[in-house]
Amino acid sequence: MFEIYNSYTKKKEKFKPVTEGKMNIYTCGPTVYSNAHVGNFSAFLMADILVRYFKYSGYDVKWIMNITDVGHLTDDNEVTDDGEDKLEAASKRENKTVWEIARHYEELFMKDIKDLRLLPAFKYPRASEHVEEMIDMIKTLEEKDVIYETSDGLYFDISKFKKYGNLSGNVIESLQAGARVEVNEDKRSAFDFALWKKLIGKNENHIMKWDSPWGSGFPGWHIECSAMSKRYLGETLDFHTGGEDNKFPHHESEIAQSETANDKKYVNYWMHKSRVVVNNEKMSKSLGNFFTVQDLLKLGYTPESIRFTFVSVHYRSKLNFTEEKLQESQKTIDKFNEFIQFIIKSEETQENKSIASIIKSTKQQFEKAMDDDLNVSGALAPLFGFMKSIRKQITKTGISSENKEEILSFLRSMNSIFEVFDFEEKKEKELSADDQNIVDELIKKRDQFRAEKNWAEADKVRDELNKMGVKIEDKK
Numbered sequence: 001m002f003e004i005y006n007s008y009t010k011k012k013e014k015f016k017p018v019t020e021g022k023m024n025i026y027t028c029g030p031t032v033y034s035n036a037h038v039g040n041f042s043a044f045l046m047a048d049i050l051v052r053y054f055k056y057s058g059y060d061v062k063w064i065m066n067i068t069d070v071g072h073l074t075d076d077n078e079v080t081d082d083g084e085d086k087l088e089a090a091s092k093r094e095n096k097t098v099w100e101i102a103r104h105y106e107e108l109f110m111k112d113i114k115d116l117r118l119l120p121a122f123k124y125p126r127a128s129e130h131v132e133e134m135i136d137m138i139k140t141l142e143e144k145d146v147i148y149e150t151s152d153g154l155y156f157d158i159s160k161f162k163k164y165g166n167l168s169g170n171v172i173e174s175l176q177a178g179a180r181v182e183v184n185e186d187k188r189s190a191f192d193f194a195l196w197k198k199l200i201g202k203n204e205n206h207i208m209k210w211d212s213p214w215g216s217g218f219p220g221w222h223i224e225c226s227a228m229s230k231r232y233l234g235e236t237l238d239f240h241t242g243g244e245d246n247k248f249p250h251h252e253s254e255i256a257q258s259e260t261a262n263d264k265k266y267v268n269y270w271m272h273k274s275r276v277v278v279n280n281e282k283m284s285k286s287l288g289n290f291f292t293v294q295d296l297l298k299l300g301y302t303p304e305s306i307r308f309t310f311v312s313v314h315y316r317s318k319l320n321f322t323e324e325k326l327q328e329s330q331k332t333i334d335k336f337n338e339f340i341q342f343i344i345k346s347e348e349t350q351e352n353k354s355i356a357s358i359i360k361s362t363k364q365q366f367e368k369a370m371d372d373d374l375n376v377s378g379a380l381a382p383l384f385g386f387m388k389s390i391r392k393q394i395t396k397t398g399i400s401s402e403n404k405e406e407i408l409s410f411l412r413s414m415n416s417i418f419e420v421f422d423f424e425e426k427k428e429k430e431l432s433a434d435d436q437n438i439v440d441e442l443i444k445k446r447d448q449f450r451a452e453k454n455w456a457e458a459d460k461v462r463d464e465l466n467k468m469g470v471k472i473e474d475k476k
């Protein structure tokens with residue numbers, strides 16, 4: 001039975017799907033005005049692991065991740081509705097049209113997604129292509145008398161939605177008290193949020209614009225996700241995921257819009273990825289610890305090691321991202337891959353009756369941990385024990401070709417979630433004469449260090465040999 005920590009109720013709950021056997025999930029996707037950084041990807045990868053585990057468990061999953069290409073303002077927490085559209089700002093900065101910016105960064109995002117092996121979502125709807133649905137939803141909200149018009153746009157009156165603040169824990173009264181000087185004096189409350197922005201003031205020359213009953217303009221960021229999730233997944237979602245920083249005001253406002261417009265519960269389970277820090281500091285361009293996926297690949301890290309670093313830590317623990325962690329991840333992946341090669345190359349002798357029971361108990365432990373709020377680190381632990389026991393069995397009793405297939409197919413099912421293992425048989429290659437000389441020299445050097453009991457140096461030489469694709473085994 002799958003249990004998940006619901007960040008709305010702040011407790012673990014048993015999962016019950018809206019429709020038996022199905023699971024639908026909406027993930028707030030990127031705002032395509034610059035390269036997504038690894039912090040963004042940690043949230044997308046959390047959703048990927050959830051989707052993959054539900055598929056593994058036999059669910060029919062429908063995953064929607066939107067592309068925000070209009071309406072997300074530069075003022076990060078956006079409660080003032082005062083910033084400039086992030087895409088319009090990027091268009092000036094890079095001297096490209098706003099449409100070029102949108103499609104360019106969307107393309108780069110899709111490349112990152114592929115590199116990090118995220119499962120493809122059912123669809124990546126663009127906000128700019130769903131303005132009609134947004135206008136429809138705003139009209140419904142207008143009929144329900146929860147919005148009002150000012151000279152510069154349409155706003156949701158949060159005092160009309162009593163549950164506003166339940167997700168983030170922000171109480172309206174304390175929000176009001178702590179409010180900064182309101183820029184827009186027409187607003188009834190500083191925290192009323194924009195549904196539609198008109199083309200006046202700093203938005204006078206906004207390039208992306210649409211006609212609406214309230215004049216030409218563009219949608220607010222929050223209404224996009226309410227409208228697109230309804231269009232593709234319906235009025236009540238099983239899961240809605242995002243980063244911790246999406247909770248307020250973005251998700252809080254989505255709830256207000258969707259529940260008022262649809263008269264239905266919007267989301268059954270909310271999941272938020274804890275913020276990522278880099279070398280124990282907040283990631284920022286000025287600190288120089290701002291990594292994009294492509295930055296890390298250029299530094300020589302494999303996509304697998306990046307993926308594993310994010311998915312192997314529980315999504316609710318704070319991840320301190322460091323290059324050492326990437327190296328450790330690579331070592332762990334190598335361990336699994338060496339084991340896979342060991343299995344592939346093991347001599348087929350006789351049937352080993354213990355293999356099936358080792359697989360069965362490992363699988364149970366794995367699922368027990370994953371069912372407990374996606375405890376990935378807890379789910380990985382039995383896999384290390386698994387490798388040890390299997391190796392022991394092979395040395396002791398040997399295995400049959402059926403045993404081999406059982407082991408490999410179990411590991412493949414694990415990899416349908418982790419997606420970092422390599423099952424391709426590695427053929428041994430002949431060394432060139434030059435390489436053979438280098439290898440001989442290195443082995444001599446290593447023997448020397450070992451004779452001197454200088455294990456650290458001996459290990460270094462072995463690593464060097466490994467890098468050349470040469471594996472050393474010390475036998476009696």
Ligand SMILES: [Zn+2]
Nearest residue numbers: 028029225250
């Ligand atoms: Zn969103």
